[in-house]
Amino acid sequence: MTDGHLSQYLHDLPPSTRNVTSAAMALARLDELDWTPRGGYPGSDVLWPVKCLLCGWEGLRFYSHLRRARPKGRHAGCAPAAEIANRLDQLGRAATGTCTCAQPHAVSAEAFHETALLLASAHADGDSKQSLFLAERLMGPCTATARRGRAAQRAFPRS
Numbered sequence: 001m002t003d004g005h006l007s008q009y010l011h012d013l014p015p016s017t018r019n020v021t022s023a024a025m026a027l028a029r030l031d032e033l034d035w036t037p038r039g040g041y042p043g044s045d046v047l048w049p050v051k052c053l054l055c056g057w058e059g060l061r062f063y064s065h066l067r068r069a070r071p072k073g074r075h076a077g078c079a080p081a082a083e084i085a086n087r088l089d090q091l092g093r094a095a096t097g098t099c100t101c102a103q104p105h106a107v108s109a110e111a112f113h114e115t116a117l118l119l120a121s122a123h124a125d126g127d128s129k130q131s132l133f134l135a136e137r138l139m140g141p142c143t144a145t146a147r148r149g150r151a152a153q154r155a156f157p158r159s
């Protein structure tokens with residue numbers, strides 16, 4: 001039952017510090033490339049339902065491909081490859097670098113580190129309400145998605 005709610009952030013993945021870090025970094029990269037997730041982060045080599053912000057197309061993509069901005073044409077029926085850079089510029093950035101959300105997100109390395117540890121422990125205790133609250137701070141939509149992704153990377157660096 002816990003997973004039913006947490007799945008909006010992590011699809012079929014436990015909320016380990018490694019998984020929430022991967023998810024926060026993936027959400028930042030998606031935002032940068034003008035895609036938006038339609039479901040929880042499933043891991044990098046599992047199909048993820050996403051929406052193209054250039055044209056509204058929805059479909060399944062591997063994050064491992066999106067991360068490297070492949071394919072160059074995004075998906076069948078989207079803007080021609082030659083126009084995509086221009087369109088992306090026109091779209092502008094919703095991200096501001098500052099979290100102005102009603103419920104503040106974990107956008108510093110310290111906050112991300114602490115919140116991720118609290119989430120892992122709340123999940124282990126079966127506290128689904130607290131788990132959901134903490135997961136939102138780490139992976140919910142935020143105006144500072146890119147900054148939060150960098151905070152995640154600093155909080156739990158990969159060797």
Ligand SMILES: [Zn+2]
Nearest residue numbers: 052054055078
């Ligand atoms: Zn498109």
Ligand SMILES: [Zn+2]
Nearest residue numbers: 099101105142
């Ligand atoms: Zn925020």
